[in-house]
Amino acid sequence: MSTRRRPAAPRSSSSGMTENEKKILGFVRSKQGMGATKYEITGGTSIQQALVTKATTSLKKSKLIKEVSNKGGKHFLAVEFEPCKELQGGDWYVDGALDVSMIEDLKEICVNILERLKQKVVTLEVICSCFQKASRDEYKLSRDQTKVILDNLVLDNVIMEVKSNRSSEHSALRIGEVCYKLIGKKSGGGEARDGAFASIPCGACPHIGLCTPDGAISPTTCVYYQKWLGI
Amino acid sequence: MTTTEFGIVYAVHIITSHFGSVASKVCECLLRRGPLSSREISRLAESDINHTKVKDILYLLIQHNCVQAFSIEPPDGSESKATVQYIALFSNILHRARYNKFSKVVNEELGSQCSGVLDGLLSNGRLTLEQLIDRDRDSKKQMGSEAIRDSLQKLVAARFVERVPSPEPVLGNKDEGPAQKKRGAKASKIFKEPESLDERILEAATPVDAIRFPFIFEQGSSSTVADDDSNISEGKRKQPEVDYTSGPSNEVIWRPNFEELIRRLRHKACVEMVKERRDEGCANVMKAMLEVGRSQEKKAKTDKSVQMSMGSIYEELIKTDAGREMTQERVEACLEQLSATSSYLPAFVIESDGSYIVDFKSIISVAQKDEMESVVMRRYGKEAFRMFRYLSQEDRFVETDKIADAALTEKKDTPQILLKMWKDGYLHMQKLAVTGVYMPFLLWKVNKLVVSRQMLDEMYHASLNLSLRLTHETDSEKELLLLPMEKLEGALKERRNKYRAKSVLLTSARFKLDDAIMLFHDF
Numbered sequence: 001m002s003t004r005r006r007p008a009a010p011r012s013s014s015s016g017m018t019e020n021e022k023k024i025l026g027f028v029r030s031k032q033g034m035g036a037t038k039y040e041i042t043g044g045t046s047i048q049q050a051l052v053t054k055a056t057t058s059l060k061k062s063k064l065i066k067e068v069s070n071k072g073g074k075h076f077l078a079v080e081f082e083p084c085k086e087l088q089g090g091d092w093y094v095d096g097a098l099d100v101s102m103i104e105d106l107k108e109i110c111v112n113i114l115e116r117l118k119q120k121v122v123t124l125e126v127i128c129s130c131f132q133k134a135s136r137d138e139y140k141l142s143r144d145q146t147k148v149i150l151d152n153l154v155l156d157n158v159i160m161e162v163k164s165n166r167s168s169e170h171s172a173l174r175i176g177e178v179c180y181k182l183i184g185k186k187s188g189g190g191e192a193r194d195g196a197f198a199s200i201p202c203g204a205c206p207h208i209g210l211c212t213p214d215g216a217i218s219p220t221t222c223v224y225y226q227k228w229l230g231i
Numbered sequence: 232m233t234t235t236e237f238g239i240v241y242a243v244h245i246i247t248s249h250f251g252s253v254a255s256k257v258c259e260c261l262l263r264r265g266p267l268s269s270r271e272i273s274r275l276a277e278s279d280i281n282h283t284k285v286k287d288i289l290y291l292l293i294q295h296n297c298v299q300a301f302s303i304e305p306p307d308g309s310e311s312k313a314t315v316q317y318i319a320l321f322s323n324i325l326h327r328a329r330y331n332k333f334s335k336v337v338n339e340e341l342g343s344q345c346s347g348v349l350d351g352l353l354s355n356g357r358l359t360l361e362q363l364i365d366r367d368r369d370s371k372k373q374m375g376s377e378a379i380r381d382s383l384q385k386l387v388a389a390r391f392v393e394r395v396p397s398p399e400p401v402l403g404n405k406d407e408g409p410a411q412k413k414r415g416a417k418a419s420k421i422f423k424e425p426e427s428l429d430e431r432i433l434e435a436a437t438p439v440d441a442i443r444f445p446f447i448f449e450q451g452s453s454s455t456v457a458d459d460d461s462n463i464s465e466g467k468r469k470q471p472e473v474d475y476t477s478g479p480s481n482e483v484i485w486r487p488n489f490e491e492l493i494r495r496l497r498h499k500a501c502v503e504m505v506k507e508r509r510d511e512g513c514a515n516v517m518k519a520m521l522e523v524g525r526s527q528e529k530k531a532k533t534d535k536s537v538q539m540s541m542g543s544i545y546e547e548l549i550k551t552d553a554g555r556e557m558t559q560e561r562v563e564a565c566l567e568q569l570s571a572t573s574s575y576l577p578a579f580v581i582e583s584d585g586s587y588i589v590d591f592k593s594i595i596s597v598a599q600k601d602e603m604e605s606v607v608m609r610r611y612g613k614e615a616f617r618m619f620r621y622l623s624q625e626d627r628f629v630e631t632d633k634i635a636d637a638a639l640t641e642k643k644d645t646p647q648i649l650l651k652m653w654k655d656g657y658l659h660m661q662k663l664a665v666t667g668v669y670m671p672f673l674l675w676k677v678n679k680l681v682v683s684r685q686m687l688d689e690m691y692h693a694s695l696n697l698s699l700r701l702t703h704e705t706d707s708e709k710e711l712l713l714l715p716m717e718k719l720e721g722a723l724k725e726r727r728n729k730y731r732a733k734s735v736l737l738t739s740a741r742f743k744l745d746d747a748i749m750l751f752h753d754f
Contacts, residue, residue: 032632033632034632034642084632084642092639097641098639098640098641103639148639151637152617152638152639154574155616155617155620155621155637155638156613156616156617157604157616157620160573160574160575160576161573161574161575162573162574162575163573183575192600192601192604192605193507193598193601193605194605195601195602195603195604195605195606195609195747196602196740196743196744196746196747197602197605197606197686197689197690197693197744197747198602198605198606198608198609198610199605199740199743200693200697200740200744202689202692202693202696202697203605203606203609203610203689203693204606204609204610205610206610206651208655208689208692208693209655211692211696213240213695213699218699219695219696219697219699219700219703220699220700220703222696222700225696225700228736229700229704229733229736229737230729230732230733
């Protein structure tokens with residue numbers, strides 16, 4: 001009998017892999033740019049940690065997955081994906097978590113700029129230049145970053161985006177150039193009205209689907225009604 | 232839009248409050264099962280109601296414009312008789328909860344005498360002139376027959392009141408189906424939306440305008456024209472056969488014209504929206520435009536008004552005190568503002584070669600958006616609000632992570648927030664399975680029609696809840712309410728005041744909520 005070892009079969013992305021490796025690769029691919037830690041892989045695939053370690057080592061060797069480290073730990077990504085911003089500690093993430101307070105601070109600065117310049121028409125460039133003059137380095141935003149903050153304020157319904165037209169207000173701008181205004185009557189857009197439905201307990205109620213006239217949750221027994229009516 | 236579950240429950244509640252539980256069973260049967268004959272209702276209604284009783288209730292509901300009878304022509308050559316069937320008029324049932332709004336519209340436009348006559352028609356469903364006069368004789372504040380007649384004439388001229396529709400219109404038996412598309416380049420322009428059975432019945436029942444709003448009173452005459460179609464022809468007046476003091480069988484029967492009343496409320500809502508989002512001047516201009524175009528609106532829920540010139544708008548505007556203070560330049564500036572579009576507000580007016588068109592759909596959509604977004608904010612929070620607004624703007628399916636990036640929310644929290652909104656019907660969700668990917672992608676979208684329907688159902692539910700709660704509060708203080716207010720002191724007086732405050736809060740909340748219901752259902 002020959003004792004010569006057969007040469008190792010060439011590995012493709014799907015062939016020559018064990019079942020565990022296939023499962024883990026599929027799971028990691030599903031996480032795209034976020035990747036997955038060993039803990040998440042164990043929980044998501046129900047494969048024992050030791051087997052996960054063996055499989056990930058094998059997949060790394062086959063260059064099917066790669067490892068990205070940050071303060072949150074090691075993450076495995078499929079090679080075809082780039083690590084997303086939070087893994088890289090990108091624009092709005094710190095230590096893998098969204099920096100909500102910084103975002104809120106930046107939004108407040110934008111609102112203050114618009115408030116100060118409310119007699120004028122404010123373009124993205126104007127706001128950008130204000131940020132560039134900021135004393136704190138982390139507040140020196142790029143054009144793209146400033147746009148993200150402004151877009152978020154538009155979604156908050158705090159500011160509005162308008163395109164300049166031929167009116168006297170926009171005379172210094174090119175027609176069609178985007179500019180920003182605070183929302184409010186004086187700015188010409190008015191404020192969104194408070195909804196009639198939202199102003200009663202049923203509008204805010206998370207259990208409206210369970211509420212029935214004679215049920216356990218009903219208008220006669222409702223605690224939100226009790227509170228609203230001042231009982 | 233087909234009736235939602237809580238729409239039916241709410242309508243049944245209104246009928247129960249006004250006509251009792253037996254009437255509401257008949258009504259519920261019709262609302263849930265569609266058109267039925269009286270025998271079918273008797274068989275199918277909960278706790279079998281005998282046929283005679285069913286007929287009595289149907290006549291009562293017809294009297295109050297909540298039900299319409301009709302029949303379908305038997306097939307050609309068949310010897311069978313057409314069976315009379317009945318449909319419940321869902322919108323008219325809901326109108327019963329807003330009669331005071333209709334009264335206010337008429338009071339503002341035509342004065343208190345006219346609104347007094349309208350009140351009579353609203354509370355009694357339908358009356359002849361004689362019956363209106365009799366009613367006035369029995370009331371504490373009599374107007375007199377002349378005043379009643381004049382008021383009725385004004386109401387008919389303004390189209391707030393109409394002749395009752397045909398009691399049993401006959402529909403053709405042919406299955407008309409959707410209108411056939413004609414071939415050719417213009418095909419898409421002449422394609423007509425298929426009518427529902429309800430729409431066909433109401434159209435068949437409604438007489439032509441000349442009959443529906445007859446000019447019936449001659450100067451100095453004390454008669455009305457008989458309720459006989461052969462006497463009514465456009466532009467002609469015949470010497471009436473029957474004096475108005477004779478029996479009701481020959482008299483025109485009048486009823487409120489809900490279509491016109493709703494149109495006025497719709498116009499009012501549009502003016503209010505323009506005032507909130509633009510300014511007083513723009514609101515005055517909008518009011519004038521609505522007045523100019525009103526008589527040419529074919530239906531209450533029209534998308535756009537007719538074209539009108541700057542001149543006709545200004546002519547109408549200067550009829551009012553506020554309008555007289557506006558120069559033509561100011562009016563032009565307002566029209567420019569109303570025609571402007573931004574990412575925040577769409578145009579409310581369309582300008583085309585110096586003519587202007589009111590875009591009702593655009594104005595109403597802004598008001599609907601405000602309602603939807605308010606609920607999302609209050610129920611699900613600020614982050615959900617941003618996501619909802621982002622998806623509304625995108626108007627397409629978007630993947631979870633992209634939503635998190637746009638809304639600047641934690642990626643790990645975003646799915647939970649989206650799932651909550653999806654479970655309550657505020658978002659549409661699709662799973663996208665990709666080969667080789669372990670878990671499918673979740674895609675999300677705001678489907679405005681679906682959200683509108685969901686919100687409308689919840690608003691009917693909420694309106695029902697407000698009504699039930701008010702009943703509960705009133706029942707709890709039944710004995711206290713029997714005592715005269717002047718005789719109450721100390722704790723009892725305080726309790727009575729507390730009840731009053733709750734009653735006012737619940738009633739005013741229901742009043743405002745009804746405006747929101749009209750926004751989604753009637754406007």
